[in-house]
């Protein structure tokens with residue numbers, strides 16, 4: 001596609017008139033294909049923002065069903081979805097009503113080493129909105145091997161983090177964290193909780209980075225890590241190392257050339273499930 | 281209300297277990313009354329976040345109808361709402377499905393000096409999600425006279441700003457900007473555009489400040505201004521003056537003791553309407 | 561004296577669209593924000609004066625900062641600029 | 657020598673839940689991040705060692721920063737601490 005219809009110009013007018021977007025930028029957005037892994041606290045704002053913005057093809061990956069404890073922060077899921085709909089269906093049902101011209105692709109499946117390449121292969125950009133260590137390493141390795149940028153966000157309690165991995169010679173996740181954390185040090189949202197607005201902030205920032213990558217903007221958060229502290233409403237921009245030449249997966253002589261067993265690697269389950277509610 | 285039902289504990293579990301919230305905090309949220317002025321780019325993320333969080337009474341003020349050019353960033357409004365529903369109805373239709381226990385109050389009206397007190401009076405916190413200078417001064421003065429904190433956000437192109445006015449001896453809007461800007465210097469979203477993710481970030485940050493005020497948190501953004509630059513993904517925390525003792529409305533000897541004619545004061549219309557689309 | 565000058569909220573459009581720049585101010589004189597505004601008017605401004613200034617100060621709607629601090633806390637026009645200061649002019653945004 | 661020590665991503669729970677503190681390090685000795693980690697282990701750590709360290713370094717999942725810069729750019733354990741440095745220990749978050 002190289003030009004916009006009158007209706008597209010009208011619909012996307014308020015972003016087309018922003019100098020760094022323009023008609024050319026809107027065409028790029030409409031041509032782009034982005035996959036969002038995780039339709040939870042981060043995945044909801046990422047997918048709604050990108051849907052509004054007009055990213056032409058959006059894939060959503062999630063194996064899970066909507067549960068009541070999701071509702072406080074996973075704002076695309078309604079009460080009527082609880083225990084009735086998969087998160088993927090729930091999300092896309094709303095998103096398609098927001099923007100009928102977006103092509104949504106449902107991946108209602110647990111992403112793992114067997115299927116990751118097939119799921120991710122045809123997209124331009126991968127967005128990590130997952131909630132566990134093993135899947136984060138999986139996505140990292142898959143994106144390096146498939147040569148795709150990975151827009152990574154995370155949140156817990158009153159903090160959030162954001163960076164873009166594997167982009168323009170920037171580091172990948174393993175460049176920085178070549179070994180996974182000991183299982184007993186990992187807190188997840190099921191144990192420690194999270195405030196919804198924090199995922200709203202990080203998810204919106206992830207969407208902004210996706211747009212910047214599509215625009216080929218010069219200041220993407222690659223080699224930089226954003227730390228968000230909601231209590232202080234403060235943000236820090238950390239300067240990270242470049243791509244590590246001896247990185248096991250993205251280095252000059254990689255030892256990892258295909259996907260491995262990530263649950264084994266991490267000693268942890270590839271999901272954040274907490275059957276026992278902590279009740280104070 | 282002083283305790284939670286089993287269902288509430290289940291629904292809000294992931295925020296209840298965050299130490300600074302707890303059961304007591306959740307009770308405060310359910311008892312709180314917040315009014316959001318503007319159901320557009322900022323108002324949509326603010327209202328969805330607060331709905332998920334369980335703020336018990338949420339008022340939404342907007343005179344406008346949903347238009348096509350809203351859809352890229354005003355994510356509570358669907359294609360089926362365009363030219364059919366008011367923004368207030370469109371928003372609350374979705375929000376009520378997210379959380380049936382919230383009491384939503386519709387204020388489908390243009391807020392002005394005659395009705396502002398009646399509209400705002402019964403709420404604890406006011407959130408400024410408006411899009412024009414005159415209404416911002418109106419809300420400021422009304423909040424000072426009614427003694428309510430004002431959580432103010434704004435966005436344009438690739439920038440956003442956030443602060444809380446009139447809270448714990450912090451400044452109000454007039455303390456900093458006692459005179460309105462010359463009309464020819466004011467850019468609005470209709471003229472200059474805005475990227476949706478920017479309003480997503482600022483709106484989520486506004487929701488976070490509302491939660492902190494309800495929690496009586498010690499680090500609310502009062503006397504501090506957040507500047508967000510989406511291109512650089514950078515945030516600055518500006519230290520602002522305290523309440524100005526000679527401020528016309530919140531000072532020790534105020535000259536403004538009732539609401540005035542703000543359109544006259546600003547020399548500008550109390551709305552952001554741009555009938556001519558800028559087409560590149 | 562080296563200082564940094566930056567703009568936010570769109571104010572850069574009045575100054576050749578340059579958001580951030582390093583400047584060298586003449587070391588011989590004492591610089592205040594008052595004299596610096598005149599310097600900006602005479603040397604850097606690329607649009608109409610009334611879009612930036614009113615009288616000897618900035619026009620309403622522009623907030624002046626030194627090192628991320630509101631100039632009102634520092635004496636406003638009388639503030640004496642120090643080496644390595646960052647002086648910022650932020651236009652307040654109204655959109656939503 | 658005055659320095660600032662802070663934590664993010666929950667790492668503060670291992671250090672008496674204090675997110676940020678000022679420290680005075682003995683001026684007589686040269687301090688590296690290597691020796692500072694030992695100091696933290698001996699004087700500040702309030703939880704099990706293996707939740708913070710492995711061998712002479714931090715355990716996997718903790719990123720060390722000096723003045724908001726990845727320690728890998730500064731020599732990691734060999735970096736020599738300077739007066740007024742801010743040293744940060746950030747636990748990487750995985751939740752969403």
Ligand SMILES: [Zn+2]
Nearest residue numbers: 172175247250
């Ligand atoms: Zn790597």
Ligand SMILES: [Zn+2]
Nearest residue numbers: 452455527530
């Ligand atoms: Zn005031």
